[in-house]
Amino acid sequence: MAHSLNGKVVLVTGAAGGIGASVVKYLLGEDVKHIAMLDVAEEAGVALENELNSKYKDNKVTFIKCDVADKARLLEAFKIVKDSIGYIDLVINNAGIWDxxxxxxxxxxxxxxxSLITSSLHAWNTMHKEKDGKGGTIIxxxxxxxxxKTVNVPIYGATKIGVLKFSTSLGDEVHYSKSGVRVLSICFGLTDTPLLGNTQRLFDKTAEGPIEEDIDKFKLQRPESAAKAVIETYKQGASGSVWISTSDKPAFDVTNVYDKSIALFDDYVYN
Ligand SMILES: NC(=O)c1ccc[n+]([C@@H]2O[C@H](COP(=O)([O-])OP(=O)(O)OC[C@H]3O[C@@H](n4cnc5c(N)ncnc54)[C@H](O)[C@@H]3O)[C@@H](O)[C@H]2O)c1
Structure with missing residues (x-):
């Protein structure tokens, strides 16, 4: 059965621009109860808050200035939302940089x-049905x-593989059966946002040619396509599942392929 976003309280990190801002707009289209938008970019965050609160009634959006790398501030932001709205149903860990x-x-x-792990663990404990919560979702x-095999972004790539390992493990049935907290991962292909703007952020600047060739290989998708895929992942995703959103195509559940790729090592790991 599809999960519904109707009436849900959502916290989105890095929500003032790029994919995050687009996700916020699509969430409002699903009639969520409230969205807390966390971001370091105060001017853009406040402007988006004003724009959306004048478009939708009931002041559905709150901007909270927050650098997710500042652990105390991140946890404070969760507390602000919980104290004012009473609950958090969905946490979307979107904030990220490429440098x-x-x-x-x-x-x-x-x-x-x-920060994504800190945010997830805090959300998991807050929503855990055997602790204070009643279940929920982390994306x-x-x-x-x-x-x-993209070799030009070794550190960015390491963080994103880390996100998958962490999320598929925390979302596994062994944890989900007790927590009632779904943990979902979504992998975006190249998406047209400011993140891609500066190829000077490569670890080896002399490799600029190859990265541009890498970029040319992918079809750049619109942030709206990525946002729609996030909504679909929320609605259909089983806990621990891995989704892909590329080339403006609908979200696709690649959990079986991901699991098979890991299982290829079984003979070497367990024998
Ligand atoms: N754009 C792509 O091609 C692409 C592809 C794959 C994955 N992603 C991932 O999607 C997510 C969003 O990327 P995007 O393309 O929208 O990037 P973006 O740069 O357009 O937007 C990122 C947002 O996060 C905010 N942010 C940055 N550092 C922050 C911090 N420390 N605390 C709080 N907010 C912070 C920024 O102010 C900005 O509003 C990232 O995790 C990124 O790695 C993007």
């Missing part, structure tokens, strides 16, 4: 992976670089 340079790679790991954003 494999020597100056910034640690920040990239912190934002893309460490974590990965990338096709986690599923393909």
């Amino acid at each position: 494999d340079t020597p100056e910034s790679y640690e920040m990239e790991i912190n934002i893309n992976l460490v 974590n954003f990965s990338s096709v670089v986690a599923l393909s």
Whole structure:
């Protein structure tokens, strides 16, 4: 049975721009109760909050300035939502950067992976049906670089493979049967957002040619297609499932392929 978004309270990280902002708009189309939009970009976040609250009644959107890499602030943002709305049903961990340079790679790991794990664990404990909660959903954003041999983004790629390993494990039936918290992963192909804007953020700048060839290989999709795929993943996804959203195509459940690819190693791992 499809899951419904109607009346749900949602927290989205990195929601002021790119795919996150588009997801917020599609969520409003599903008649959610409230959306907390967390982002470091205050001006864009407040502008989007104003735009959406004048379009939809009941002040359905709240912007909270929050750097997800600041753990105390991230947990405070969860508390603000819980104290004001009473519950959180869905957490979408979207905030991410692409910057494999020597100056910034640690920040990239912190934002893309460490903060996503902190946010997921906090959401999981908050919604866990044997603790304070009544179940819920976490959607974590990965990338096709986690599923393909792309060699030009080793650190970004490591964070996105980490997202998959973490999310498929936390979402496995062994945990889901007790927690009632679905954990879903979605891997986007190249999507037309500011994230792609600066190829100077490569770990090896002399490899600019190959990365542009890599980019040319993919069909760039619109952020709206990525957002629609997130909604579909929420509605249809079993806990621990892995979804793909590329080339403006509908979301596709690739869990079986992902599981088979991991199982290929069984003979070496277990014998
Ligand atoms: N665009 C793509 O081609 C693509 C492909 C695969 C995966 N993704 C993933 O999708 C997610 C969204 O990417 P996007 O393309 O929309 O990027 P984007 O740069 O367009 O938007 C990211 C948003 O996150 C916010 N943000 C950045 N650092 C933050 C922090 N520390 N705390 C809070 N907010 C922060 C930014 O201000 C921005 O609003 C990321 O996790 C990204 O890795 C994107």
